[in-house]
Amino acid sequence: MTTNRELYLHQRPQGIPTGEDIRLREVPAPRPDDGEVLLRNLYLSLDPAQRDWMSDKVSYMPPIAIGEAIRSTTLGEVVSSRHPDYQPGDFALGLAANTWADYSCTAGDLLTKVDQEKAFPLHYHLSIFSGAMGLTPYFGMLELGQPKPGETALISAAAGAVGSIAGQIAKIQGCRVIGLTGSDEKGRWLTDELGFDGYINYRAEADLDSAIATICPEGVDIFFDNVGGEILDAALMNLAKYARVVFCGAISSYNTSGPVPGPFNYWQVLARSATVRGLLTTNYVDRFPAALEDLRRWLDEGRLKFAEDVVVGLESTVDAYRRLFTGANRGKLLVRLTDNDSY
Amino acid sequence: MTTNRELYLHQRPQGIPTGEDIRLREVPAPRPDDGEVLLRNLYLSLDPAQRDWMSDKVSYMPPIAIGEAIRSTTLGEVVSSRHPDYQPGDFALGLAANTWADYSCTAGDLLTKVDQEKAFPLHYHLSIFSGAMGLTPYFGMLELGQPKPGETALISAAAGAVGSIAGQIAKIQGCRVIGLTGSDEKGRWLTDELGFDGYINYRAEADLDSAIATICPEGVDIFFDNVGGEILDAALMNLAKYARVVFCGAISSYNTSGPVPGPFNYWQVLARSATVRGLLTTNYVDRFPAALEDLRRWLDEGRLKFAEDVVVGLESTVDAYRRLFTGANRGKLLVRLTDNDSY
Numbered sequence: 031m032t033t034n035r036e037l038y039l040h041q042r043p044q045g046i047p048t049g050e051d052i053r054l055r056e057v058p059a060p061r062p063d064d065g066e067v068l069l070r071n072l073y074l075s076l077d078p079a080q081r082d083w084m085s086d087k088v089s090y091m092p093p094i095a096i097g098e099a100i101r102s103t104t105l106g107e108v109v110s111s112r113h114p115d116y117q118p119g120d121f122a123l124g125l126a127a128n129t130w131a132d133y134s135c136t137a138g139d140l141l142t143k144v145d146q147e148k149a150f151p152l153h154y155h156l157s158i159f160s161g162a163m164g165l166t167p168y169f170g171m172l173e174l175g176q177p178k179p180g181e182t183a184l185i186s187a188a189a190g191a192v193g194s195i196a197g198q199i200a201k202i203q204g205c206r207v208i209g210l211t212g213s214d215e216k217g218r219w220l221t222d223e224l225g226f227d228g229y230i231n232y233r234a235e236a237d238l239d240s241a242i243a244t245i246c247p248e249g250v251d252i253f254f255d256n257v258g259g260e261i262l263d264a265a266l267m268n269l270a271k272y273a274r275v276v277f278c279g280a281i282s283s284y285n286t287s288g289p290v291p292g293p294f295n296y297w298q299v300l301a302r303s304a305t306v307r308g309l310l311t312t313n314y315v316d317r318f319p320a321a322l323e324d325l326r327r328w329l330d331e332g333r334l335k336f337a338e339d340v341v342v343g344l345e346s347t348v349d350a351y352r353r354l355f356t357g358a359n360r361g362k363l364l365v366r367l368t369d370n371d372s373y
Numbered sequence: 374m375t376t377n378r379e380l381y382l383h384q385r386p387q388g389i390p391t392g393e394d395i396r397l398r399e400v401p402a403p404r405p406d407d408g409e410v411l412l413r414n415l416y417l418s419l420d421p422a423q424r425d426w427m428s429d430k431v432s433y434m435p436p437i438a439i440g441e442a443i444r445s446t447t448l449g450e451v452v453s454s455r456h457p458d459y460q461p462g463d464f465a466l467g468l469a470a471n472t473w474a475d476y477s478c479t480a481g482d483l484l485t486k487v488d489q490e491k492a493f494p495l496h497y498h499l500s501i502f503s504g505a506m507g508l509t510p511y512f513g514m515l516e517l518g519q520p521k522p523g524e525t526a527l528i529s530a531a532a533g534a535v536g537s538i539a540g541q542i543a544k545i546q547g548c549r550v551i552g553l554t555g556s557d558e559k560g561r562w563l564t565d566e567l568g569f570d571g572y573i574n575y576r577a578e579a580d581l582d583s584a585i586a587t588i589c590p591e592g593v594d595i596f597f598d599n600v601g602g603e604i605l606d607a608a609l610m611n612l613a614k615y616a617r618v619v620f621c622g623a624i625s626s627y628n629t630s631g632p633v634p635g636p637f638n639y640w641q642v643l644a645r646s647a648t649v650r651g652l653l654t655t656n657y658v659d660r661f662p663a664a665l666e667d668l669r670r671w672l673d674e675g676r677l678k679f680a681e682d683v684v685v686g687l688e689s690t691v692d693a694y695r696r697l698f699t700g701a702n703r704g705k706l707l708v709r710l711t712d713n714d715s716y
Contacts, residue, residue: 283640290637291635292634293639296636296639297430297626299651300622300652301433301653303650303651305650306649307648307649308641308642308644308646308647
């Protein structure tokens with residue numbers, strides 16, 4: 031019988047999850063039931079939204095139960111299958127359907143088959159081609175942001191996996207793009223490597239509201255927000271009339287317990303005739319293929335760049351995950367479980 | 374020299390404005406400068422938004438300065454004019470351009486000429502035909518609410534001037550309409566007279582969230598909000614997917630000082646893929662004539678009803694204004710300054 035190492039929720043985290051909250055255990059590898067597929071995971075995706083599922087608050091997905099393996103998007107190779115569409119050796123991706131484990135057993139209907147391409151490595155499907163990294167900013171910026179040439183887009187967590195792509199897509203649409211980030215090093219990466227027009231190191235600003243006003247004198251037409259809290263409040267004070275706020279996440283509140291007040295400057299939504307829209311990438315599943323074509327073309331043309339932060343080994347997962355919330359990572363955070371780095 | 378009695382801002386109110394905050398004084402009636410028009414006010418409009426202008430917070434209009442007459446929408450008769458479009462005897466309306474006073478002197482370009490019609494009294498232009506009462510719910514419900522037949526619309530301050538019209542417009546569009554109001558008497562007015570499908574007396578409910586869930590089991594597709602605060606939070610917990618929140622006002626916070634937290638359940642905007650849009654009726658000025666045609670037709674057809682609450686005499690204004698915030702008024706609050714009630 032094959033052993034499966036898996037990370038499970040031992041207790042609900044207070045603040046940033048620790049190795050006490052999420053523990054490793056060895057269990058027998060599951061066997062697929064009718065309609066299910068057993069995957070050997072090659073890469074795990076580490077996403078801020080998972081922190082939310084570790085709480086017991088109401089969200090767009092049910093919480094992870096105590097004792098359950100951590101729900102995750104992963105990319106794996108089919109080991110055995112009782113689903114007609116999957117054969118051993120196939121590669122498959124489960125969007126928020128698999129687990130942080132060596133093996134995940136998942137309903138085949140929740141998986142997406144992935145082909146190995148010559149042009150791009152397989153794990154791009156967990157980063158730039160994924161719902162969480164590439165497709166979220168794609169639909170968030172284009173559908174909810176409605177960028178028009180000459181407009182100003184402000185991006186929070188701009189050096190993160192989603193923010194860095196959102197900003198580049200706004201640039202491709204002809205916007206002036208400013209990033210909010212937590213260090214000058216990251217800021218320079220945005221301007222020098224990704225083509226952002228400017229950045230604000232929010233840790234270095236005593237008055238973020240004024241800092242935004244200075245760099246966005248005409249106001250902010252699109253605020254693409256992954257952070258919430260004080261950063262959202264400062265952005266709200268600088269909205270241009272008819273601004274669009276793309277509400278993609280609220281990473282500043284994921285590690286708090288108890289009720290979190292909404293933006294104190296919520297009133298500005300009325301004062302600026304603004305629109306705030308909540309983004310769930312899964313609403314656009316039908317349009318993923320066309321979106322992926324755009325992303326592939328922009329990559330080929332060198333108009334889109336991104337960073338990956340690949341950590342090796344299941345046992346490194348929790349430490350790596352913590353870095354999402356401390357500002358220590360740049361780009362899409364993945365854990366590689368295979369020695370074969372050609373995938 | 375004619376004397377003008379006017380109500381001016383003596384000090385910024387803490388909470389609901391009192392006669393200490395807003396005082397009456399007698400000054401010489403102003404004389405129109407080039408391009409200006411002197412109006413004898415016939416009716417004053419009493420609107421929640423004015424409370425906001427009495428504070429010194431950032432809003433869509435500058436605050437009223439200490440010592441200045443209270444800015445207001447009024448309907449008046451032209452006494453003298455130095456603007457080519459206005460002659461003595463004309464009737465004119467100034468949207469947030471006049472004052473709580475016997476006489477207002479206003480730039481003619483900020484006024485709108487109003488004709489006396491056979492079918493409707495002149496003062497309807499301050500109630501059902503006004504920006505603040507008729508046109509706000511018209512554009513708010515139709516443009517931002519995007520009602521579709523069979524959807525559920527929930528209206529806060531539903532027995533108020535704006536809410537009662539917003540609900541009836543949703544009914545005309547084929548929605549199921551539920552009103553939130555502060556007494557069973559008002560609730561019965563909504564269902565028995567205005568055709569609402571149901572109401573919640575929020576003062577009688579210990580758990581407003583559950584009360585909404587019970588009466589809106591499929592969720593709320595449109596939340597038309599004039600109140601904010603706890604009522605908004607309860608509504609957010611009951612949004613249907615792709616819900617629209619029409620952010621028309623936040624009367625619950627107008628009398629607070631200091632920062633007001635935004636909705637604690639703001640997160641639901643993301644979780645429900647909802648859209649929150651801020652409503653400024655003045656954005657739709659070009660479409661006012663077509664909107665007024667619809668309102669006239671619905672009135673003629675008996676599909677739209679409304680209440681006016683007309684108080685007589687400038688000296689009654691502040692006491693009447695306080696009732697906007699205590700839940701004591703029903704329908705559009707006006708002060709009549711003329712003995713001729715045929716206007």
